[in-house]
Amino acid sequence: MANVNHSTLTDPYLHEPKGVASATSGAVYIADGAGSGDWTQSHRHVGGFITFSTSSPYTHSTTTSDTVLNPTFTLVDNNGFTGLSSPNARIRYNGSEDISAAITLTASIQQSSGGDRQVELVIYKNGSALVGSRVIATAATGAWNQITSAFNTTLSANDYIEVFTRADSSATINFASAYLRITGVPS
Numbered sequence: 001m002a003n004v005n006h007s008t009l010t011d012p013y014l015h016e017p018k019g020v021a022s023a024t025s026g027a028v029y030i031a032d033g034a035g036s037g038d039w040t041q042s043h044r045h046v047g048g049f050i051t052f053s054t055s056s057p058y059t060h061s062t063t064t065s066d067t068v069l070n071p072t073f074t075l076v077d078n079n080g081f082t083g084l085s086s087p088n089a090r091i092r093y094n095g096s097e098d099i100s101a102a103i104t105l106t107a108s109i110q111q112s113s114g115g116d117r118q119v120e121l122v123i124y125k126n127g128s129a130l131v132g133s134r135v136i137a138t139a140a141t142g143a144w145n146q147i148t149s150a151f152n153t154t155l156s157a158n159d160y161i162e163v164f165t166r167a168d169s170s171a172t173i174n175f176a177s178a179y180l181r182i183t184g185v186p187s
Contacts, residue, residue, distance in 0.1 A: 030097075030186050040097045044080035045183045048073045048091055050175060054144070057174040059112065066122060066129065066164040071175065081182065084160070091182065092160040099184030101155045103133075105163060106148040106179050111139040112172035119173055123151050124162040139173050154187055 019029070023039035031037040050058050050071045058071040070088040075081065080095040093099070103123055111117050116138050123133040133151035155161075161182065165173065 038097075040186050041080065041095060043183065043185050044093070044095050044099050044101075045181075046078045046081035046091060047076045047179060047181045048083055049076065049179045050074075050177060052177040054176045057110070057176045058178070060165060060173050060175065061170070062117070062119065062165050062167045062173045063170050064166055064168065066166050068124075069163045069165055069175075069178075071178070073178075073180075088162065090160045090162045091180065092158060093155040093182075093184075094157065095155075096157055098154055098156045098187045100152065100187040101182050101184035102150070102152050103161060104148070104150045104179075104181045106146060108144050108146055108176040108178075109137065109139045110144050110174040110176065111141045112174055113141055114171060115169075116140045117171045117173070118168040119147070119171075120166050121147055121149055122164050122166075123149055124164055125153055125155075126159055127162075129164070139167070139171070144176060155182075155184060 019039055027039040028042040029037050030040050050073050060069055068088045073089055075083045082092045082094055084090045084092055109119055118136055119139040120134055120136045123130045130151050133149050135147055135149040137145050137147035
């Protein structure tokens with residue numbers, strides 16, 4: 001029997017790739033480097049936001065130590081994540097495949113009253129700060145400032161992401177808005 005290149009096959013010899021009948025919608029085949037592979041989601045993504053309000057913002061009693069932000073938030077455009085409110089606000093990854101994830105956090109902040117404060121935000125994964133994700137901005141009374149952090153990490157099933165804050169002195173920090181986006185591809 002002569003070898004036939006797959007690319008030269010015509011109907012009725014064309015066929016779908018092996019395992020496609022059990023693959024979920026949107027899945028792609030990822031080779032494992034050992035002559036096989038698996039069908040998996042091509043990407044995962046989620047956005048979580050707190051409702052915008054300058055007249056009734058989310059307020060957080062910030063101290064000089066990291067404390068977790070715990071606002072009520074909404075998930076949008078979700079594929080593979082769950083928003084949790086217990087024990088505090090967090091986003092948990094539910095996918096079965098490990099992903100290389102890009103995380104972006106942006107917030108509009110203001111000092112509630114008193115002098116300016118140097119406010120830091122940091123992204124936590126599974127209860128530990130992601131070294132390199134900490135950012136700082138000035139929170140001034142009567143002025144809104146934007147603060148943004150971006151970071152890359154890997155996520156496995158049940159890993160969770162939280163946002164913590166601290167300042168150079170205790171203060172009440174107003175958050176008029178905040179948005180956390182996580183996007184990932186199989187790693």
